Amino acid sequence: METFQLTNIRKTFKNGEVEEEVLKGVNLSLRPGEITALTGASGSGKSTLLTIAAGLQETSEGEIRFKGKNLADVKEEKLRKVRAEEFGFIFQSSHLVPFLTVEEQLFMMLEVAGKKKEEDEVTAILNKVGLSHRRKAYPSSLSGGEKQRAAIARSVIHRPSVLFADEPTASLDSKKSEEVMQLLEDMTKELGMATLLVTHETEMLSFADRVVHMEDGKILA
Numbered sequence: 001m002e003t004f005q006l007t008n009i010r011k012t013f014k015n016g017e018v019e020e021e022v023l024k025g026v027n028l029s030l031r032p033g034e035i036t037a038l039t040g041a042s043g044s045g046k047s048t049l050l051t052i053a054a055g056l057q058e059t060s061e062g063e064i065r066f067k068g069k070n071l072a073d074v075k076e077e078k079l080r081k082v083r084a085e086e087f088g089f090i091f092q093s094s095h096l097v098p099f100l101t102v103e104e105q106l107f108m109m110l111e112v113a114g115k116k117k118e119e120d121e122v123t124a125i126l127n128k129v130g131l132s133h134r135r136k137a138y139p140s141s142l143s144g145g146e147k148q149r150a151a152i153a154r155s156v157i158h159r160p161s162v163l164f165a166d167e168p169t170a171s172l173d174s175k176k177s178e179e180v181m182q183l184l185e186d187m188t189k190e191l192g193m194a195t196l197l198v199t200h201e202t203e204m205l206s207f208a209d210r211v212v213h214m215e216d217g218k219i220l221a
């Protein structure tokens with residue numbers, strides 16, 4: 001079964017008197033253990049679609065089903081819980097908390113997700129992302145690639161069923177980008193996550209199981 005099913009999603013923004021329809025009836029499904037790459041020109045609506053799927057902003061029209069449940073029927077408080085427990089997020093910038101060490105970032109995420117503080121889990125994931133030797137380091141002493149790997153560890157430590165990754169390699173050089181994408185691919189398979197990857201970098205598409213092109217608010221068939 002699909003983890004996510006988006007049907008006929010429309011989104012209109014009002015900028016003063018001007019109304020702009022940014023999503024024009026989008027259908028998309030995300031399946032467990034698969035990376036779906038969403039690609040397309042700047043302004044085509046990729047990030048808007050990702051944030052709508054993640055419940056970070058409302059859709060103007062359409063239906064979002066997560067594990068079969070219509071999210072419109074889920075109360076805000078419960079939706080917060082679903083987001084914290086079941087969703088993981090990575091963005092272009094790692095958004096690490098400056099005053100927490102690498103391992104503390106992961107413990108914080110476990111706490112937010114209402115999970116136990118499992119030292120072993122944290123050790124395992126830090127080994128996986130190649131950061132076990134930097135677990136006591138603060139973000140300011142990490143390289144760009146290390147920061148992004150710490151952000152990946154944090155995004156999956158609570159074993160989410162969906163991973164939303166918006167341009168996760170945009171700040172990295174091509175070698176680091178490939179390492180990060182390989183990690184995302186491994187994690188997606190290992191945890192059986194449904195991963196939505198927004199990227200405009202064509203080299204990253206080889207890591208995707210499915211590539212979906214957006215143009216002017218629509219998905220090209």
Ligand SMILES: Nc1ncnc2c1ncn2[C@@H]1O[C@H](COP(=O)(O)OP(=O)(O)OP(=O)(O)O)[C@@H](O)[C@H]1O
Nearest residue numbers: 013014015022041042043044045046047048049200
């Ligand atoms: N909160 C908002 N209010 C008004 N307009 C918005 C808002 N968010 C996005 N837009 C507009 O919607 C359009 C699509 O933006 P979006 O960020 O989804 O595109 P994108 O495909 O992710 O682009 P990029 O690759 O440059 O990040 C743009 O024209 C943008 O200006």
